[in-house]
Amino acid sequence: MGEIDLSRIRITSLKRISVDGGDVLHAIKRTDEEFVGFGEAYFSMVEAGAVKAWKLHRQMTLNLVVPIGEVRFVFFSDSGKARREESIGVSNYCRLTVPPGIWFGFQGLAEHSSLILNVASIPHDPDEVERKSQEEIEYAWETGK
Amino acid sequence: MGEIDLSRIRITSLKRISVDGGDVLHAIKRTDEEFVGFGEAYFSMVEAGAVKAWKLHRQMTLNLVVPIGEVRFVFFSDSGKARREESIGVSNYCRLTVPPGIWFGFQGLAEHSSLILNVASIPHDPDEVERKSQEEIEYAWETGK
Numbered sequence: 001m002g003e004i005d006l007s008r009i010r011i012t013s014l015k016r017i018s019v020d021g022g023d024v025l026h027a028i029k030r031t032d033e034e035f036v037g038f039g040e041a042y043f044s045m046v047e048a049g050a051v052k053a054w055k056l057h058r059q060m061t062l063n064l065v066v067p068i069g070e071v072r073f074v075f076f077s078d079s080g081k082a083r084r085e086e087s088i089g090v091s092n093y094c095r096l097t098v099p100p101g102i103w104f105g106f107q108g109l110a111e112h113s114s115l116i117l118n119v120a121s122i123p124h125d126p127d128e129v130e131r132k133s134q135e136e137i138e139y140a141w142e143t144g145k
Numbered sequence: 146m147g148e149i150d151l152s153r154i155r156i157t158s159l160k161r162i163s164v165d166g167g168d169v170l171h172a173i174k175r176t177d178e179e180f181v182g183f184g185e186a187y188f189s190m191v192e193a194g195a196v197k198a199w200k201l202h203r204q205m206t207l208n209l210v211v212p213i214g215e216v217r218f219v220f221f222s223d224s225g226k227a228r229r230e231e232s233i234g235v236s237n238y239c240r241l242t243v244p245p246g247i248w249f250g251f252q253g254l255a256e257h258s259s260l261i262l263n264v265a266s267i268p269h270d271p272d273e274v275e276r277k278s279q280e281e282i283e284y285a286w287e288t289g290k
Contacts, residue, residue, distance in 0.1 A: 019190075021191060021197050022190030023189075027262075029269075030268060041172040041173050043169065044164075044169050045168045046166060047166055050167055052167070117172075117188075
């Protein structure tokens, strides 16, 4: 398998619709170009400054949306040669679509906990997830480099 | 069409998994018994004390999860004869599955804004939604009666 091209990670602006009593925020529709199937929706909280890293999904396509707070996502190709970073959340309300085969980690950037929704293409399956400890891929989370 | 039985609204306990740096919260899997298809996922915010009411979906099945705050949902049958209330959120972490043909409204019960995720069986379609003003169905939101 060749080295994955990180430009295959798609970032899509989403609508936040102003409504009396509380806004409506889009996440994903089955008619969206990036949608490849529904397996499971689940949330991950990430505390202020906390880092969760590293994971790689062999089969799952992730659709990541941050309706509360701000989160920095960092992506690496399998060899570690290519890197990409995207920060999304309330101030940059977007969806990140992450194809399989990419190492990723993330960090809470808000002063309070942030909330991530993943609309995943397959249900959770521990057999398709690979993990590395935070130290195994070099990245300076404190400075974002 | 006969009067809908509000016991068809399903309430399902969900897992909140304790994780260093931020918990993982289940929402819905395609293998769950209540799952009837994926159309769209979107969020609704609801401010402290705010009420959003009333809507009825002719086709959409809603799957409602509240990962932030607490929300009271109130359901009425078409005739207004049958009523059901369920409060879900962080302290009662459940999914409400609401079949089509039921009037519903909701209110934010937390001191801060609450967040609702709807994993809907069809994409948003204004033609399948009916609305009534808050006054058209009698309910005392301030006391929950």
